[in-house]
Amino acid sequence: MGPDRSPNRWPVIALSNIVKRYVMGGNDVYATRGVSLSVSSGEFVAIMGASGSGKSTLMNIIGCLDVPTSGHYRLDGVNIRDLDDRELSRIRNRKIGFVFQGFNLLPTMSAIANVELPMAYAGVPSKERRHRAEGALESVGLADRMGHFPNEMSGGQQQRVAVARAIVTDPSLILADEPTGNLDSKSSVDVMSAFASLHAQGRTVVMITHEEDIAAYATRVVRLRDGIITQDHHQTPSHPHESHLAHARQAEGSSALAGRP
């Protein structure tokens, strides 16, 4: 691994001069004040910053959950400004896989049904849906938990179900918002190993975090403060907490997802 600058990469994210302005009590509040950022395919980027730095706003814009006040955003070559509500949901469905801090699984559905859900919205036939959901759950090491409901699983397991849900549609971008924020350190290692293995398979991952040792898994760290980028550097990822167990799981996950971009 390491910072990847090989020529057959294309820009997945191209943000140019993104400004997001809110009106609060009659005053203009700027969440981002002109952020320009390009992320190439295969990168594993950690966006860091204290609360109020604008990183959540940036994440919502990158995830097509919010639109910027000004500036341009191209996701996988598509200009997001030109899209209506229906097309935005298509983009979220096909091109982005979300992993949230609070897992955000549907509590009334089993793990496999949760993983199938984005494919149901994409209109994938049910047999194929089941097959692909099984593959995704195996790749995050949850082959034996498919029928379990979220309340029957640990936080780490729930987050790995969320990771499976994020990758099952084979998106251009995996977008994670504080994925370990609600987890203990053991579960954090499990989840971060899953991300590291996704990166190893060539997937593009953008992760918001405020923890240095979580950011250490990334190949590139972007720091935000007061709505602007203050630092952007490439690094060699290190896995500070990695245990033998996590290594084993990573290897297992890699083989299950082999053959995918």
Add this chain to the structure above:
Amino acid sequence: MSILANALMALRGINSNKLRSLLTMLGVLIGVAAVIVLLAVGTGSSQAVANSINRLGTNTLTVFSGGGFGGGTSQAGTQTRNAVLTQTDVTLISDPNSAPDVQSVSPVVTTSETATHQGASATTSVIGSTPSYLPASNYTVQSGRSISSADVKAHALVVDLGSSTASSLFATGSNPLGKQVQLGSSEFTVIGLLASKGSSGLSNGDAVAIAPYTAVQDQLTGESQSFSQLLVQGKSSATLSLAQSEVESILAAQNDTTVTNLPFSVLNQASLLSTATSSSKTFTALLGWVAAVSLLVGAIGVMNIMLVTVTERTREIGIRKAIGAPKSVVLGQFLIEAVVISLLGGVLGVLAGLFVVRFRIDGVQPVLATYSIPLAFGVALLVGVFAGLYPAFRAASLRPIDALRHE
């Protein structure tokens, strides 16, 4: 995403909160059942009214002495009290030359007496008349014989008993024919038993004793010159109003007055039936509106619960939208949920309605109005769509970013 998959998702939503879904359904259930039951009660009671009017006889006019029925005829005060229905009137009306559209005319004297037989007693209306009274008022003799013209001429103390009077006085299995029944202070011999006409809540047509009018006048009313009613049977329903004007002209001539000032009221069975039918239609419609109000309350219940559901599941909606659910799918999911709740409520309501309709309600035997089932069901469906539309639209319009932030 297919409608079927969306419907399955909606069913899962309903299933995840069974008690609430059930209570919401109950609102629609009661509304739908109320529509069916109340319309059935309305239909049942209008049939009962029609039956009891038909029991008056077939193509009959009833002339009441003293007027006053329904206030339809006006009369000068002194004339009213003096005017009586006499044997001369009967003779004239039965003359085919003066009244060609009249089939028969039966003078009637009535009184209410307690009939007794060996200690058993029954309150019964005693009708004194002629043999033509029985066919004109749709009485048929089940056993024994009808009173005859000879009985009338002979002032014979004989009586035909209605089925409920007979069953009150005589033990089942015993043969009342030839037995003595005391009416007032006189003993009458039972010569015939009448088939049941059924009762309809208004009056019991079977609690009667029919005797020659001469005997009733002699023994019970003590009057020999006048009758309380004349029962006139027309030749056909088409000529009943002709018969009515013939009867009215004869009576007007007899009392030296005009038809408009006739001191008697003439009740035309056909016009009574049409009046009663139209008033019972109003009654049924009124009941229908009452039921519609309860269905409306059910609809508000569905809407209310769907709004609560949308608020409660805001986060779920946010998750679904974040992972790519388009507006139409979210709209469909909540709309289908409301429609399914309403339809299930509708089905259960129809079943409940069909069950309740089998019982008498307040003396009325409900008669299922077949149109009420598709009506109630269709309205339940509309309720679902309309009550679900606004909450579903609210859910679909939520911005995923706000919905995800919702705790």
